[in-house]
Amino acid sequence: MSAATTKTLDVKKSPMWSSGHGHDVIATRTLGFWLYMLSDAMMFTALFAAYVVLGHTINAAGGPWSTAVAHPSVAFRETVWLFSSVLAYGLAMIALKKGHRGGVMLGIAAAILIAFGFLGADLHEVADLLRMGATPERSGFLSAFFTLVFYHGLHVIVGIAWMLVMLVQVASLGLTENVVYRLLNLRLFWHFQAVMWVFMFTFLYLRGAIV
Amino acid sequence: MTHSTDNAWNHPEAQLASGRYIVAYIVGLALMGLSFGLVEKHAFTPLGLGIAISAIGALAAIVQCVLLLHMNLSETQIWHTVALVLFIPLFVLAIGLTAWMFHGLYRRTMMMPVPHASSTAPTVAKSGA
Numbered sequence: 515m516s517a518a519t520t521k522t523l524d525v526k527k528s529p530m531w532s533s534g535h536g537h538d539v540i541a542t543r544t545l546g547f548w549l550y551m552l553s554d555a556m557m558f559t560a561l562f563a564a565y566v567v568l569g570h571t572i573n574a575a576g577g578p579w580s581t582a583v584a585h586p587s588v589a590f591r592e593t594v595w596l597f598s599s600v601l602a603y604g605l606a607m608i609a610l611k612k613g614h615r616g617g618v619m620l621g622i623a624a625a626i627l628i629a630f631g632f633l634g635a636d637l638h639e640v641a642d643l644l645r646m647g648a649t650p651e652r653s654g655f656l657s658a659f660f661t662l663v664f665y666h667g668l669h670v671i672v673g674i675a676w677m678l679v680m681l682v683q684v685a686s687l688g689l690t691e692n693v694v695y696r697l698l699n700l701r702l703f704w705h706f707q708a709v710m711w712v713f714m715f716t717f718l719y720l721r722g723a724i725v
Numbered sequence: 726m727t728h729s730t731d732n733a734w735n736h737p738e739a740q741l742a743s744g745r746y747i748v749a750y751i752v753g754l755a756l757m758g759l760s761f762g763l764v765e766k767h768a769f770t771p772l773g774l775g776i777a778i779s780a781i782g783a784l785a786a787i788v789q790c791v792l793l794l795h796m797n798l799s800e801t802q803i804w805h806t807v808a809l810v811l812f813i814p815l816f817v818l819a820i821g822l823t824a825w826m827f828h829g830l831y832r833r834t835m836m837m838p839v840p841h842a843s844s845t846a847p848t849v850a851k852s853g854a
Binding site: 540541544545548549552555556559560562563566567570572586587590593594597598600601604605607608610611612613689690691693694695697698702705706708709712713715716717720721723724 | 732733734736737738739740742743744746747749750753754757758760761764765767771774775778779781782785786789790793794801804805808809812815816819820823824827831835
């Protein structure tokens with residue numbers, strides 16, 4: 515058995531479930547996590563479906579309608595915050611490509627700070643709505659609206675917590691295989707929030723303002 | 726990349742990162758800004774606006790999937806792309822069929838006028854109640 519044959523088997527031909535030398539830990543784990551992200555997207559799908567159903571005027575139950583609770587200008591500011599945080603994490607991944615530990619940490623730290631900007635704007639928006647009496651329990655429509663807003667906000671909180679953990683791990687463990695696959699999974703998670711936000715912004719905030 | 730002696734960041738998936746993230750950022754913000762501007766200016770009829778922002782939103786999502794999530798047919802990414810492509814019909818059908826079923830239900834069952842106590846309630850119901 516020549517070395518060349520073995521190498522070909524290792525890199526190209528071994529199935530990913532192989533526990534032999536060809537086992538590509540990083541590729542297996544990112545694919546697994548990506549499938550999990552798609553099942554998370556099914557959660558968003560269910561919530562969007564509920565929002566479509568409860569978006570009929572009768573479900574406002576005489577309370578505030580979407581034109582009163584969806585503020586596109588506030589949401590656009592949130593878009594800028596979220597996309598900027600996603601970009602900062604992307605820049606951290608460009609630093610990772612060259613193995614620059616300091617650059618990775620700088621990018622993640624920036625992504626965390628900017629994500630707090632998004633969270634602040636999000637909480638401010640929700641507080642304003644609650645003050646004007648648009649509470650989740652007011653109507654079926656508002657329940658569906660707030661559930662989507664809270665579910666997305668929860669993702670941002672989880673993302674911030676995960677980035678804080680990775681900041682510590684990059685500092686303490688360095689760019690080991692385990693740290694790298696976690697950074698790549700976090701990239702999938704964080705960048706996917708930008709895609710989900712496109713739907714939130716378009717169908718919750720913009721669509722809500724024109725109905 | 727399969728050996729612990731190699732630097733883990735040399736893995737093909739870590740090497741996918743590129744300056745295209747900046748392009749994704751600019752294009753994403755530009756498209757969302759365009760949708761925002763159209764809605765703020767009431768550029769079209771409500772139906773036209775709905776179609777326009779849906780199309781722009783779909784375009785923005787595709788751009789981000791390609792540039793941010795690296796959806797392509799390369800050896801490292803093909804299965805990520807296949808999983809997403811198979812997910813899209815589930816996404817569309819789950820929302821579309823639910824909307825269709827309840828739209829039919831509302832049309833057949835809501836005989837009485839919708840009570841609107843608050844002035845913030847809409848003046849025009851989409852399906853005419």
